[in-house]
Amino acid sequence: MRTATLLAIGALAAAAAPVAAQTAPSVPAETLLSLSATGESTRVPDIAVISAGVVTQAVEARAALTANNSQMTRVVAALKKAGIADRDIQTSNINLNPQYTYEERKAPQLIGYQASNTVTVKLRKLASAGDVIDALVTQGANQVNGPSFGLDKPEEATNEARLDAVKKARTRADLYAGAAGMRVKRIVSITEGGGYQPPYPMPKMMVQRESADMAAAPPIEAGEVGTNVNVTVVFELQ
Incomplete structure (x- = not known):
């Protein structure tokens, strides 16, 4: 009876051996x-992106915004006259902010308002980029950023x-x-x-309106x- 029991245990161990081998980590x-x-x-x-803006100031908010609108209308018209399609002209920023003067030991004093309007322009004819920038400034743009070149x-x-x-x-x-x-x-x-x-x-170019009338079209190198x-x-x- 004892011999049979030992044989049974040996058989179980032999049967369990393949299972243990299967659980070993594989390489x-x-x-x-x-x-x-x-x-x-x-x-x-083959394309360049610039932004052109108008900044105006006045004592009254409406006066600053009205002057800005008039100037910006001329700028957009100059773009379209230069052959820039509507899809390549996009308003990107409009601001109207109060302007204060600060003196020591005194409360800030409101002295007027500043209005700004900026459009982003995609230029598809790089050879005419300098002429377009010159036309923008001539028609009232006093902020020009760019160009940024791409495909x-x-x-x-x-x-x-x-x-x-x-x-x-x-x-x-x-x-x-x-x-x-x-x-x-x-x-x-x-x-x-x-x-x-x-x-x-x-690069950001702040253009003074008085000198811009006499300036030539800026040279543009695409690289x-x-x-x-x-x-x-x-x-x-x-």
């Missing part, structure tokens, strides 16, 4: 390499940057694999980060704009 069969790379593409810009249709440049990013990642993967005595077998995944276009400064795309690529090595 991945493949070697993975994850790399990030940035692809770049440059183009000559109207950036898809082609973005795709070129994507190809460059993947090519850089693959070159680097071959380098690492060779150093480890392996080779790249395949790409497991590709993840794209956000496309990025380096910001270009928009180049760049588009960057970041990708993360996972490679399988063997």
